[in-house]
Amino acid sequence: MTKTAETKYFKHVRHRFLLLLIFALVTMLISLQAIMIGPASIPLDEMFGIIKQSILKFIGLEQASEGIIDPVSIAVVESIRLPRILAAVLVGASLAVSGACMQSMLRNPLADPGLLGISSGAMFGACFYITLAGALTEWMPKLFNTIGTLGLPVFAITGALGTTLIVFILSQHRGNTVMAVLLLAGIAINACIGSATGYLIFLADDNELRSITFWTLGSLGYATWKELSFAIPLILLPVIVLLFTAKDLNGMLLGEKEAKCLGIHVQWVKNLCIILIAISVGTSVSICGMIGFVGLVVPHLVRICVGADNRFVLLGSVIMGPFLLVASDTVARTVVSPAEMPIGIITSLIGAPFFLFLLIKSKRQIVF
Amino acid sequence: MIVADGVKVRRGGKELLQGVNVEVHVGEFFVVLGPNGAGKSTFIKTLTGEIEPSAGTVQLGGKKLADWDPVVLGKIRGHLPQNSDMAFPFSVMEIVLFGRIPHYQWFESSEDMKIANEALALVGMEQFANRKYLTLSGGEQQRVQLARVVAQIWDKPADHKRYLLLDEPTSSLDVVHQEHVLHLVKKLTGQDIAVLAILHDINQACKYADQILFIKGGKQVAYGSVDQTLKKEVIEEVYDMEVTLISHPKREGLLVLT
Numbered sequence: 001m002t003k004t005a006e007t008k009y010f011k012h013v014r015h016r017f018l019l020l021l022i023f024a025l026v027t028m029l030i031s032l033q034a035i036m037i038g039p040a041s042i043p044l045d046e047m048f049g050i051i052k053q054s055i056l057k058f059i060g061l062e063q064a065s066e067g068i069i070d071p072v073s074i075a076v077v078e079s080i081r082l083p084r085i086l087a088a089v090l091v092g093a094s095l096a097v098s099g100a101c102m103q104s105m106l107r108n109p110l111a112d113p114g115l116l117g118i119s120s121g122a123m124f125g126a127c128f129y130i131t132l133a134g135a136l137t138e139w140m141p142k143l144f145n146t147i148g149t150l151g152l153p154v155f156a157i158t159g160a161l162g163t164t165l166i167v168f169i170l171s172q173h174r175g176n177t178v179m180a181v182l183l184l185a186g187i188a189i190n191a192c193i194g195s196a197t198g199y200l201i202f203l204a205d206d207n208e209l210r211s212i213t214f215w216t217l218g219s220l221g222y223a224t225w226k227e228l229s230f231a232i233p234l235i236l237l238p239v240i241v242l243l244f245t246a247k248d249l250n251g252m253l254l255g256e257k258e259a260k261c262l263g264i265h266v267q268w269v270k271n272l273c274i275i276l277i278a279i280s281v282g283t284s285v286s287i288c289g290m291i292g293f294v295g296l297v298v299p300h301l302v303r304i305c306v307g308a309d310n311r312f313v314l315l316g317s318v319i320m321g322p323f324l325l326v327a328s329d330t331v332a333r334t335v336v337s338p339a340e341m342p343i344g345i346i347t348s349l350i351g352a353p354f355f356l357f358l359l360i361k362s363k364r365q366i367v368f
Numbered sequence: 369m370i371v372a373d374g375v376k377v378r379r380g381g382k383e384l385l386q387g388v389n390v391e392v393h394v395g396e397f398f399v400v401l402g403p404n405g406a407g408k409s410t411f412i413k414t415l416t417g418e419i420e421p422s423a424g425t426v427q428l429g430g431k432k433l434a435d436w437d438p439v440v441l442g443k444i445r446g447h448l449p450q451n452s453d454m455a456f457p458f459s460v461m462e463i464v465l466f467g468r469i470p471h472y473q474w475f476e477s478s479e480d481m482k483i484a485n486e487a488l489a490l491v492g493m494e495q496f497a498n499r500k501y502l503t504l505s506g507g508e509q510q511r512v513q514l515a516r517v518v519a520q521i522w523d524k525p526a527d528h529k530r531y532l533l534l535d536e537p538t539s540s541l542d543v544v545h546q547e548h549v550l551h552l553v554k555k556l557t558g559q560d561i562a563v564l565a566i567l568h569d570i571n572q573a574c575k576y577a578d579q580i581l582f583i584k585g586g587k588q589v590a591y592g593s594v595d596q597t598l599k600k601e602v603i604e605e606v607y608d609m610e611v612t613l614i615s616h617p618k619r620e621g622l623l624v625l626t
Contacts, residue, residue: 008498009461009481009497010478010481013475103455103456104456107455108455109455109456247469247474250466250469251466251469253454253455253456253458254452254454254466255449255452257416257418257447257449258447258449258452260416260417260418260438261416261442261445261446261447262442262466262467262469262470262520263437263438263439263440263441263442263443263469263470264438264442264469265438303456303457307457307458307459307462308456308457308458308462309458309462311474311475
């Protein structure tokens with residue numbers, strides 16, 4: 001009896017790793033596929049040649065062009081699709097893994113990174129920049145001309161981190177981060193910032209309104225190498241470190257007191273997670289606007305596939321988040337091409353029915 | 369040995385504990401009794417370190433709680449909470465393996481698995497290993513949680529001394545399983561484990577306990593062996609209720625009738 005239960009568990013662990021490996025391969029394939037699809041389609045061999053070149057170029061090893069590749073294709077892949085897909089992968093991973101961490105820390109399946117005020121803060125920063133960019137440039141021409149096109153992401157990330165900091169400070173009590181207060185403070189601050197943003201929207205003219213609307217719905221189209229050069233470390237490092245909190249987050253699912261009795265440095269883990277989530281999601285939101293749904297639902301999709309153990313959920317989120325975003329983005333930029341649909345519409349359109357399908361299939365398992 | 373020396377707790381101007389002085393020895397089953405709101409849970413919280421006493425000290429194994437490395441302490445001291453609900457769908461096995469968290473780095477070894485299995489078998493839940501925790505009844509969940517804390521302190525440290533703090537471990541169990549769990553806990557005291565439990569049934573306490581602490585309104589009313597503490601006047605004082613004590617017809621000891 002004991003022997004079989006034991007081997008069964010280890011078999012289960014192996015199955016889950018295998019499943020995640022398959023997901024990872026599928027995500028990689030779909031990302032490569034996404035490079036080829038678009039208004040100008042790129043053949044497979046050309047794509048590999050271009051990717052090799054631009055990677056070498058990005059890390060600073062310039063190589064002589066091989067000459068056979070169509071320069072238009074090079075331009076399309078290098079300056080449009082590659083940064084865009086890379087951004088989709090990074091943003092997807094960061095939103096999904098942050099959502100999974102938030103849900104575990106708050107022991108609440110409905111939590112998502114937005115609760116920390118990240119999205120509303122970023123939204124405020126972005127609207128602030130969009131409506132007041134002209135005035136600001138006049139006021140401090142030197143500073144704003146050096147920031148240039150990075151102005152929007154810089155303001156958005158400042159807004160995101162600022163709001164998160166306020167929510168975080170409000171939730172402190174006797175040297176302890178009280179998660180219930182954090183949740184409520186987050187809701188209150190979101191409402192405050194929301195009304196300030198509303199005021200800015202009220203002030204905006206038609207052109208600014210259009211930019212704001214587009215930014216609200218989210219798009220990966222803004223991602224260029226310039227943005228990515230600061231976004232890659234700011235997203236990637238926090239995501240990697242978050243993966244290592246999985247075991248501690250498992251213990252914290254029993255409750256914070258129980259986790260302490262299991263030797264987990266609960267306060268430390270909470271603060272670390274909040275800071276890392278704020279940085280990575282703040283950066284994500286700042287380069288591609290607000291993309292809903294991913295942070296909340298991807299962790300649940302992963303749980304349905306591999307169970308609730310965070311060591312698999314976090315890893316799975318880092319794989320499934322990019323999958324959902326890359327797929328959605330490819331649809332978003334092809335269905336109405338040459339125009340482009342906001343990605344937020346597609347993530348929900350693809351994600352929600354898929355989630356419902358899994359939900360209905362495994363209802364018994366999830367509920368009780 | 370756990371030593372509570374003059375432990376007082378003040379919260380919001382109220383004295384929740386007004387000086388508790390007890391010693392819980394390894395190999396002893398120590399039972400805390402008292403009416404609702406007497407401060408039993410507050411007392412156990414001072415022992416887990418969740419509440420810092422406003423006066424007095426708590427020592428475990430000769431060291432103040434704050435001086436312990438949390439991971440080392442996690443290996444030798446287990447705490448069973450009154451209730452533990454999970455928000456996510458874990459299997460019973462996964463819950464019990466959470467008890468092994470202080471013992472492994474990233475993934476459980478087969479040794480951890482073996483221990484988790486044996487702990488489940490001890491509480492009579494081994495056939496539920498692959499069931500979802502949330503599908504179990506309250507009593508079954510409580511036994512799984514007990515298996516978790518037993519798995520947590522399974523390994524014997526160099527001095528063999530381990531500690532188990534149980535906050536109403538039998539509250540959701542039927543009579544048979546109450547007896548089963550208390551019998552199991554009593555057996556654990558034979559392996560150099562000190563057990564401190566909050567119970568509500570005086571007769572069960574009388575059957576299994578080595579030491580009893582009666583508290584009421586945060587005050588320590590009586591403390592000592594069963595013979596010393598289980599007296600008509602003590603029980604009546606603690607619970608404000610008339611009781612009759614008779615000797616048990618089948619075994620040694622007293623029965624408290626209400």
